[in-house]
Amino acid sequence: MSFKVAASDFDGTLFREQKISAADLAAIQAWRAAGNAFGIVTGRAMMMLTAHFEEFALDVDFAVCCNGAIICDGAGRVLFESELPKKILCDILAEDSAARTLHFLFEAAQKIFCARVKESSWILRESARWDLTPVDAAQIDALPPINQLALNFPSLEEAQAATDAINRKFGDAILAQQNTYSVDIVPAGINKAQGVENLLALRNWRGAEVHVIGDEANDLPMIRRFGGCTVSTANDLVKREASAIFDSVGDMLKNFLDKI
DSSP, X not given: XXXXXXXXXXXXXXXXXXXXXXXHHHHHHHXXXXXXXXXXXXXXXXXXXXXXXXXXXXXXSEEEEGGGTEEEETTOOEEEEOOXXXXXXXXXXXXXXXXXXXXXXXXXXXXXXXXSOOTTOGGGGTHHHHTOXXXXXXXXXXXOOEEEEEEEOSSHHHHHHHHHHHHHHHTTTEEEEEETTEEEEEETTOSHHHHHHHHHHHTTOTTSEEEEEEXXXXXXXHHHHHTOEEETTSOHHHHHHOSEEXXXXXXXXXXXXXXX
């Protein structure tokens, strides 16, 4: 029996309607009990996951966070991280195309910093949970390594326009990816597919049978690279690219666990 690695997106894939279902949790437990590895591949920073892991008693073997810019083991220890250039962070703060963002989130391994948070930003109701630290442009150079810069816009059109403009101007050094109203900015060469590849190398899992599942555009690189799956609630673009569609992460795990 081959060793298998399952990597799931979090929001909209495993975490739906503000919960992780009991059926999914049971399937994950059975998957790991059979000697396989399970983890999360997400645009979130690690500290945005831990409260949910505790709430739902979810144990994982890894977390590929910030769209692949940082990789942690199941205990949250950093195995890999890549850093955004501080000059470009300052430049994006001053960029006209980013002026309409509701916030700037600078995501590091152990801390999240925020700047220019507007009253309509969703992070105002979440800031206590994640212990966000306000900063201004003059403090950027003193921050720890920043793995991802996250923006959020009032409309899909503004998010797309900002993504295009930032990639045109800074694309040699960074990659901006739209995820509905959000724009996630990571170092060039980083995405969820490369994050899974780096994980496999770091853990010496190169020979493993790999199964990935996601539901949004930022999941497409790993779905394409690994012939991955999606959920029935995913958007049509992702469904067209996926090798299989399941009602849940648990259904995918049960399907591949039963195949020897």
